Amino acid sequence: MTHDQRTMTNPPALHDPTPYGYSHAVSAPGELAFIAGQYASDADGSPVPDGFADQVDLALDRLRSALEGVGLGFEHVVRLGSYIVDHEPARLEILGKALHARFGDRLPAQTLSGVASLAMPGMLFEIDAVAVRPAPRPDTD
Template identity: 80%
Template structure:
């Protein structure tokens, strides 16, 4: 599938790439909202691990959620990242992981440092807004599996 996102980093603003994001992102099509994904097992319990391990598994869960609706990282235009006890070392870990996932086509992102997340043991959570490309045939492809 073709990456239809337009990613913009105006020259008047700093270069955000080392931090793992772009300043602005847009794309034609239908918006798809992905709920916060975290390092969880198949029952939803947090998987213990250090920050880097939790970021990696959270990004895997994000990819799986996107695939569940027929999309991929290339459709993501915005990320929301939530980091418990944020510091510069964690920012470096996150930036590296986002580059591994998204390459040089980094979506817009807001990172929030938080005191805690929904469940004990969670160190990181990430949500996303993706854009489903307009379907010229109207054939859909929207089922993405049954709801629960």
């Protein structure tokens, strides 16, 4: 695949990530879309709010926006990568409830990593995703 076959998407509902060296979503001809780590951020990309549960909810809202930017939704996600600062079982429970609220019983594969810190001070949670674009249905004329 050549460089110009990729489509970088930075939906207007999300902050401009290019100064930080990434795009919110990258898709290519074919079936996969890769969504960069999303976190609880304001319009300028600064982390908000302070609480872990609130950050999880807002990060998942940002993930939805990135997916919608490439014409996909949570139903297309096949893999998540979750990163939790100072991970503990209570945080896993919060994340599990938030994911069930969005994915129902059709949960994607996930790798969760407990980390000492994330890209910017104040970030407690970040999540990235791989989604699969549905194959076009053949005409049934």
